[in-house]
Amino acid sequence: MERVPILKIGDILLVSIQVDMSDQTALQLQEDLAERIVSTGSHGVIIDITALDIVDSFVGRMLSTIASISKVLDAETVVVGMRPAVAITLVELGLSLNGIRTALNVERGMELIAAARPDESPDDDEFHDETDEPETTDSA
Amino acid sequence: MTTGIDLSQPQAQAIRSDEDVVRVRQLVRTVAVAAKLSLVDQTKVVTAASELARNTLVYGGGGSVEVTTMDNGRRRGVRIVFADSGPGIADLDLALTDGYTTGGGLGLGLSGARRLVDEFDIDTGAGRGTRITVTKWAR
């Protein structure tokens, strides 16, 4: 079975799906990604689907699940590069990908992640990764 | 990977595994390109085929698919027939409702696939398998 590679770029994990995934490959990616988010402590995940010529309900559900899992693990997920034909088909299919943030390309996706965490730089987040409020950290 | 196949003949593909669903997608795309479907229509019919192939595998316990290039004199198109000898669908109206699922999916496979094609015909009943015929015409 093929495995989709996950790249770490700075504070962000980049997944560029280049193959026509079987359902097993999709589920594997979901698992791999959850592990990598924890092991790298990344706060952002970009899933680049520029190369995908279709997204069916299974892949759609995988994207939603990844977004939910990463949210629980304190990481922001952005799906980037969806082709127009794919978007039109998804609308017709009735899949709205609720809860998923999207951007036109990787660059915009990175901006989106940076904007979502304006107060954190990659260097200091390990000092208060339990909570966003410094006061609580101080009193603890 | 798909060069050298004679597209004037119906193309058959077994659906026994996950990888076969991928093969069905690739086969349908090849035929759709040959039938000169627009990019959006190609995407729609391949997506519909992906949903239905997965249904054949998950609910029908596997089966087969046949893809044919159509030509009604004025327009070309793609016809895909999915057949399985699984348990069949007892309540078709319910199965075609958005969001209804017995398999833990999103419940968009059957109802969504129907919206993506021009013609949708389903022949099923409890205990006698399922045969779904879909057609997408070039605009």
Place this chain on the structure above:
Amino acid sequence: MALNAEESGRLAALLSEHVDQVTQRWTEAVAVQLRGRLSQAELRRQLQELHRAILTTAENGIVDVDAEHAAELRAVLGELSRGRARQGFSATETAISVYALKEVLLELLEARGGESVLRDFVAFSGLIDQMGLFTFESFVRTREGLIADQAEQLLELSTPVVKLWDGVVAVPLVGTLDSARAQVVMERLLQTLVDTGSPYAIIDITGVPAVDTQVAQHVLKTVVAARLMGAECIISGIRPQIAQTIVALGIEFGDIATKASLADALRHVLRLSGVETSRRSRRGA
């Protein structure tokens, strides 16, 4: 409706014995119907060609429009119909060019006499009807082609997607939005978003005379598809009566931004993307 071998032979004989008479009378009969909109010489040339095609077919076998060896006959008939269709002749005026041959044949048969006159005329009539129908179908196909081409050109013309600002594209919709056109607009707009990397699109419906449920659905689908791709759409130019229709139809625009004018929409987008703030600070400095 095909002729049998004997009838075919008699038709060929009749046509080849009286070449000049046939084309002359044929041309006259058709010219009356076309009322001088096609020159006699041009008409005569066409009919001579058709005459020759019938004879060639007869030489190679029986005369039958559907036969394999009648390809040339079909080509000539097709060419004749296409020409007529492009020049704006009606279907009747096109078919008459073929049907007029009946009168000519009847005259020739009567002159020849003999007991097979009636039977031959019925058989020849059948063949000419068949040729007429073929002409009619070619005519319709040509016309349909013309209409389809024009519709496509109209689509091309009527759906421009323009870049308004860095990262902002707009599509001003003018005229009735039917399903086919809505689809083209949608695809083109979304493709432009990708090509220009624009995260904002303005759909201006000032020029759309009426909005029904279907049109509204198309616009809404475009907005949802754009969102899936990571872009935001703003709808502008909703006139009062259209706003009333939208509410009366119970169409939910949900959280989609709507603005009265294209200018308002652009201002809104620039504020969202932070462009105006920087312009203001520049002006203040």
